[in-house]
Amino acid sequence: MAKILICDDSRFMLTLFEKGLREAGLDVVGKAADGLECLALYKTTQPDLVLLDITMPNMDGRDCLKELIKLDPAVQVIMVTAVGDEAVKKECLELGAKAFVPKSKLSSPDSFKQAVAETVLPLLKNSRESKAS
Amino acid sequence: MSPNRVRASHSEIPAETQLLESAATFAKALARLLQSMFGKELNPAETGLDELGKYSRHDLMVSLMFTGSFYGEFILSANLQQVQNILGLSGSTEIETKEQAADILSELLNIVAGECFSDLINEKTKLTLTAPKVFFGVVKFPKIKAAKTTLNFEGTAAIDCVLYLDRMKLDIDTSYRSALGELGVVNSDLMDALDKLQSQQHHLIQAEKMVALGTMAAGVAHEINTPLSTIIMAEQQMKEALATGQTDASGLFKMLSVIETTAHKISKITKSLRFYASDTRGEAFEIKNLEFVVQEALHPWKEALLKKNIRVILDASLSAIEMECRPIQLAQVFYDLINNSIYAVSECENKWIRIKSTDLGNEVAVSVADSGEGIPLNVQSKVFDPFFTTKKFGEGIGLGLSHARGILSGHGGTIELMGYSKNTEFVLILPKKQKQNKAA
Numbered sequence: 001m002a003k004i005l006i007c008d009d010s011r012f013m014l015t016l017f018e019k020g021l022r023e024a025g026l027d028v029v030g031k032a033a034d035g036l037e038c039l040a041l042y043k044t045t046q047p048d049l050v051l052l053d054i055t056m057p058n059m060d061g062r063d064c065l066k067e068l069i070k071l072d073p074a075v076q077v078i079m080v081t082a083v084g085d086e087a088v089k090k091e092c093l094e095l096g097a098k099a100f101v102p103k104s105k106l107s108s109p110d111s112f113k114q115a116v117a118e119t120v121l122p123l124l125k126n127s128r129e130s131k132a133s
Numbered sequence: 134m135s136p137n138r139v140r141a142s143h144s145e146i147p148a149e150t151q152l153l154e155s156a157a158t159f160a161k162a163l164a165r166l167l168q169s170m171f172g173k174e175l176n177p178a179e180t181g182l183d184e185l186g187k188y189s190r191h192d193l194m195v196s197l198m199f200t201g202s203f204y205g206e207f208i209l210s211a212n213l214q215q216v217q218n219i220l221g222l223s224g225s226t227e228i229e230t231k232e233q234a235a236d237i238l239s240e241l242l243n244i245v246a247g248e249c250f251s252d253l254i255n256e257k258t259k260l261t262l263t264a265p266k267v268f269f270g271v272v273k274f275p276k277i278k279a280a281k282t283t284l285n286f287e288g289t290a291a292i293d294c295v296l297y298l299d300r301m302k303l304d305i306d307t308s309y310r311s312a313l314g315e316l317g318v319v320n321s322d323l324m325d326a327l328d329k330l331q332s333q334q335h336h337l338i339q340a341e342k343m344v345a346l347g348t349m350a351a352g353v354a355h356e357i358n359t360p361l362s363t364i365i366m367a368e369q370q371m372k373e374a375l376a377t378g379q380t381d382a383s384g385l386f387k388m389l390s391v392i393e394t395t396a397h398k399i400s401k402i403t404k405s406l407r408f409y410a411s412d413t414r415g416e417a418f419e420i421k422n423l424e425f426v427v428q429e430a431l432h433p434w435k436e437a438l439l440k441k442n443i444r445v446i447l448d449a450s451l452s453a454i455e456m457e458c459r460p461i462q463l464a465q466v467f468y469d470l471i472n473n474s475i476y477a478v479s480e481c482e483n484k485w486i487r488i489k490s491t492d493l494g495n496e497v498a499v500s501v502a503d504s505g506e507g508i509p510l511n512v513q514s515k516v517f518d519p520f521f522t523t524k525k526f527g528e529g530i531g532l533g534l535s536h537a538r539g540i541l542s543g544h545g546g547t548i549e550l551m552g553y554s555k556n557t558e559f560v561l562i563l564p565k566k567q568k569q570n571k572a573a
Contacts, residue, residue, distance in 0.1 A: 009264075010240040012233070016170075055243075055264060082240075082247030082262065103240075104248045108169030 001025070002124045005047035007032040007064070008080070009056040013103070017051055020112035026120070035059025039067050042075075048127045049120065052097075054081040054088065062095065069096045076127045078119060080106065098123050149182060149278070155249070156180045156280030156296035159207055162245045163294060164284050170241075171221055177294075178283040185297050186276035193231065194268040195238040197246050200261045205298035207246055208274075209238050215290035231269060238292075239265035360395040367391045416459040418567050423454035423499065427488055430467030434475060438486075443478055448489030454497050456565045462540045463563075466548070469533035470501040470559055477505030477557055496546075497565055502558035513552050 004026050006017045011033075018028045030041035034056045042050065050068065054061035061079060068075045078099045079092045089100045105115045160177035167175050191210035198206050216234040217223050225233060242265050279297035367388045374380035374388075427447060431438075438445060471486060478484040481504050491498040508516060517534050534548070541548045546563035 010236055010243075012237040012240045055262070057264070082243040102247065103244045104166070107166050107244060111169070 001027040003027050003029040003047040004049050004051060005030045005041055005045055006051045007038040008053040009033050024113060024116045035064030038064050042068060048124055049076045051078050051080055054079060065095050065097055076123050152280045152296065152298055153180050156282055158249055159245055159296055160282040160284060160294045162249055163241060166241055166245060173219060173286055175284045175286050178285060180280050180282035183279055183281040184276050185274045185279040185295060192270055193234055194272055195235060195242055195265050197242045197265045198263040199246060207242060208295040209242055209292050211292040218290040219286050235267035239267060357399050360398045363395045364392050416461055418457050418459055420455055420457050421460045422452060423456060423490055424451035426460050426463050427451055427467050429464040430471060434471050437475060441479060443475060443484040443486060446485060446487040450490045454490050454492065456497060456563060457567045458544055466537040466540050469537050473533060474503035478503050481505060495565060497563055499561040500558055502556050505557040507555060507557050508550060513550055516550055
């Protein structure tokens with residue numbers, strides 16, 4: 001079962017992500033409330049994929065992404081944000097994020113399933129293939 | 134909320150309507166989101182304008198600030214019990230409910246704001262959403278006009294949605310429009326101030342003239358007293374001659390002529406003073422033919438010109454010019470210039486005064502030249518100074534040219550002495566049309 005680390009300062013969103021991912025047959029191995037926690041949990045849980053919020057206290061998603069790439073250049077990160085700003089999206093993708101999902105797409109069970117199928121699963125496949133090779 | 138719609142609302146719809154529209158969009162998006170997450174139907178009530186200051190009675194408030202092309206705040210305010218019903222938190226303790234409800238509403242607000250503004254971000258300048266803030270109990274907000282709508286859940290629970298935008302920074306277009314509006318007000322204040330200043334300036338000029346006339350009065354009195362004593366003397370001589378019978382008609386006639394000539398001198402002095410002190414400020418601009426204005430100025434001089442055998446050459450070009458001017462004032466300028474010319478050429482063998490014009494398109498140049506010797510270099514710079522004159526005392530008080538310059542300036546024109554000219558030549562440059570709204 002694919003291991004996912006989720007990171008958001010909203011407990012509500014964490015719960016929502018966890019519920020949606022479990023229903024999709026994925027294993028949530030860690031829940032982080034900010035970038036610092038995320039880094040610590042990444043080291044201990046070694047997930048296949050990270051769902052990372054951008055706006056967070058202590059260390060925001062951008063800085064956390066940079067640190068994650070330093071830790072593991074092959075890290076698979078999906079940035080999640082409430083604001084679908086093209087500039088932010090471009091920045092994150094340039095920094096090394098693999099995908100960008102607006103939170104509004106994760107807000108209902110149906111749209112969550114769709115987002116998982118379109119974004120999360122293909123990345124996990126890539127991740128497994130790269131690890132296998 | 135499509136980008137086009139947003140753009141349209143910015144450029145055409147008043148700020149309050151825009152506020153209402155934005156709040157309604159927020160409420161709809163929030164209702165949709167809550168519904169998709171919790172499967173409960175919420176109905177947004179009609180959005181209306183309200184004062185934000187009143188929204189302090191709910192025991193849970195979540196606010197989200199946003200800055201950038203929009204600057205304002207979106208607030209969800211509700212009572213815990215009702216939020217518990219909507220969000221399915223029944224069974225939780227009050228503290229748990231508060232924490233969970235705040236978390237959920239904050240995040241929902243974040244998502245809704247992000248969704249509603251995502252179109253805008255690409256169209257407008259940057260937008261920054263700050264992390265939602267949660268308040269419990271009474272919160273005092275400034276009294277700012279806000280749009281309010283309510284999300285009703287089966288009539289038993291409600292969340293108030295309040296949107297306020299900083300009116301000054303509502304968006305770039307609006308603030309630009311409001312800035313323009315303010316500029317208009319400031320401009321009109323400045324115009325008023327300018328009017329007052331001009332009127333004060335005019336009073337000052339008049340006052341200055343009066344002061345100058347006051348200081349001149351002694352000299353003028355002396356100048357009048359001299360011919361007056363001549364008259365008195367002539368009169369006494371006549372009386373004596375009549376009393377003693379030691380006279381004839383020709384002798385009497387000679388003395389009467391002296392009186393008449395002297396009286397005319399006095400009249401000339403007083404006339405020039407009155408002319409100087411006159412106020413033609415209120416004269417309106419009219420379209421006049423330039424030749425007509427010049428003829429008006431020439432008319433009083435006709436006899437003198439004839440008597441002194443001075444030829445006046447009016448160029449045909451004058452009649453071709455129609456211009457907007459204050460005809461009496463402009464005629465005064467020509468009157469003064471002709472007066473100067475008559476004086477200047479009186480000793481010449483060949484006596485002429487030539488007035489011609491050159492069409493410069495929007496402007497017209499009018500030259501007044503005479504056969505006089507020209508103005509000596511050392512006094513050329515002073516000719517426009519008030520009370521400067523090269524005439525003998527009593528024959529001019531030296532105000533004609535300074536007055537002329539004032540009149541020309543009132544027309545947006547200038548008057549120059551052609552220093553290089555062999556003869557005496559003044560050139561007036563005048564606009565053919567006056568600028569709009571020029572004070573009469």
